[in-house]
Every structure is written in structure tokens, then in C-alpha cells.
Amino acid sequence: xxxxxxxxxxxxxxxxxxxxxxxxxSDRVSQSFFWYRQYSGKSPExxxxxxxxxxxxxxxxxxxxxxxxxxxxxxxxxxxxSDSATYLCAVNKKSGYNKLIFGAGTRLAVHP
Amino acid sequence: SQTIHQWPATLxxxxxxxxxxxxxxxxxSNPNLYWYRQAAGRGLQLLFYSVGIGQISSEVPxxxxxxxxxxxxxxLSSKKLLLSDSGFYLCAWSPPRTGGLYEQYxxxxxxxxxx
Numbered sequence: 001x002x003x004x005x006x007x008x009x010x011x012x013x014x015x016x017x018x019x020x021x022x023x024x025x026s027d028r029v030s031q032s033f034f035w036y037r038q039y040s041g042k043s044p045e046x047x048x049x050x051x052x053x054x055x056x057x058x059x060x061x062x063x064x065x066x067x068x069x070x071x072x073x074x075x076x077x078x079x080x081x082s083d084s085a086t087y088l089c090a091v092n093k094k095s096g097y098n099k100l101i102f103g104a105g106t107r108l109a110v111h112p
Numbered sequence: 113s114q115t116i117h118q119w120p121a122t123l124x125x126x127x128x129x130x131x132x133x134x135x136x137x138x139x140x141s142n143p144n145l146y147w148y149r150q151a152a153g154r155g156l157q158l159l160f161y162s163v164g165i166g167q168i169s170s171e172v173p174x175x176x177x178x179x180x181x182x183x184x185x186x187x188l189s190s191k192k193l194l195l196s197d198s199g200f201y202l203c204a205w206s207p208p209r210t211g212g213l214y215e216q217y218x219x220x221x222x223x224x225x226x227x
Binding site: 036046090092099102 | 156200215
């Protein structure tokens with residue numbers, strides 16, 4: 001079992017729809033969870049972080065965390081073609097240093 | 113604000129040649145520093161991390177090495193490149209906090225092609 005799992009996609013949604021990206025993790029003691037956006041040929045960019053169960057909203061983005069189910073998701077409302085990218089889920093691995101475990105990413109395609 | 117730089121942006125090197133990639137961070141002190149590699153269409157592989165000058169930990173055995181000669185400088189090296197070393201090399205930093213936030217911020221990356 002991979003430590004952080006994501007559906008590779010592509011997830012195709014029409015412009016204006018809600019895109020839902022999902023991520024599961026195996027380490028029950030993980031404390032911090034992050035979503036990165038990576039455009040083709042570019043480096044990952046941090047877009048959301050979440051540490052407590054529930055929802056966290058930032059503009060069109062909402063991160064949802066359920067520690068009991070070891071599940072974290074990212075919702076993108078009013079999806080735009082500019083949201084087309086690969087979204088990486090990252091989970092803090094509790095250890096003696098700050099280490100993030102990354103999922104392989106979900107490719108999102110928003111079509112007009 | 114903090115800024116992370118990497119150079120060169122792209123590099124084409126023959127098999128067996130040496131490698132040196134550099135990463136510098138501005139606007140922060142004593143950051144944690146990381147080197148990742150991303151092969152084409154693949155996820156991020158952590159190669160090295162450093163919590164301070166001269167302190168390097170390796171995550172994956174390979175023909176690469178890393179050094180941190182200054183607080184905000186991180187260097188990735190190889191004496192002899194292999195074809196399998198091709199990829200997108202990313203440097204990242206995180207604040208030296210304990211507990212709570214552990215976000216990492218990435219540099220622009222170096223795209224290495226070994227021919």
C-alpha cells in the first residue's frame with residue numbers, strides 16, 4: 001500500500017463545474033496535509049494546507065480532512081481552464097524532521 | 113518575503129560527466145532544505161534533506177551527493193552521471209519550526225537530460 005494515494009486521472013470537468021480531487025493516506029498519526037498545483041513543466045506550488053478535521057476554504061478552493069477515514073480532498077468551485085494542472089497531495093510524516101510524503105498526483109483537465 | 117533560486121534552469125550532459133546544481137534561499141534563516149527528483153510523468157522522490165550547515169541526510173542510495181556549505185545554499189552533485197539521472201530536479205525549503213506547520217516551498221527546478 002502506498003503511503004499517499006491519488007487517482008492519476010485525468011479528471012475532466014466542464015468549465016464552471018466543481019472539481020473534486022481525493023487523496024488517502026496510510027499513516028494514522030499524520031498531522032499536516034497539503035495540496036500543491038503543478039502546471040506542466042513547472043514546479044509545484046502550494047495552494048492549500050489543512051491540519052484539523054473539517055473544511056477549510058480559500059477563495060474557490062476548499063480542503064476537507066477526515067482523519068478517522070484517513071482521507072483528504074480538494075474541491076475547486078467554478079473550475080476554469082487555467083485550473084488544468086496536476087494536483088499533488090502531500091502528508092506530513094511524523095518523524096524527527098519535517099518530511100512530506102507526496103502522492104503521484106491527479107491530472108485535472110477543465111474544458112470550455 | 114522568501115525567494116528560492118535554482119540554476120541552471122536546463123542542462124544537457126553526457127553520460128559519465130559530473131554534475132553540480134545549486135539552490136539558494138533568500139529572506140529566511142536556518143531553513144530546512146530538500147532536493148527532490150521528478151522523473152517524466154512520475155511523482156516526487158526525496159533525495160536529500162538538510163536541517164543545518166553540513167548536516168545532510170540521504171533518502172535514496174544513488175550516485176548523487178549533496179552539500180550545504182552555507183545556511184541558505186544547497187548543492188546537488190554527481191561525479192559521473194547515469195542515463196537514469198535524467199529528470200526534473202527540485203529544491204525546496206521549509207521554515208525551521210517544530211510542531212504545527214510543515215509546509216514546503218519549491219524552487220523553479222532544473223531540467224536535466226543525460227545523453
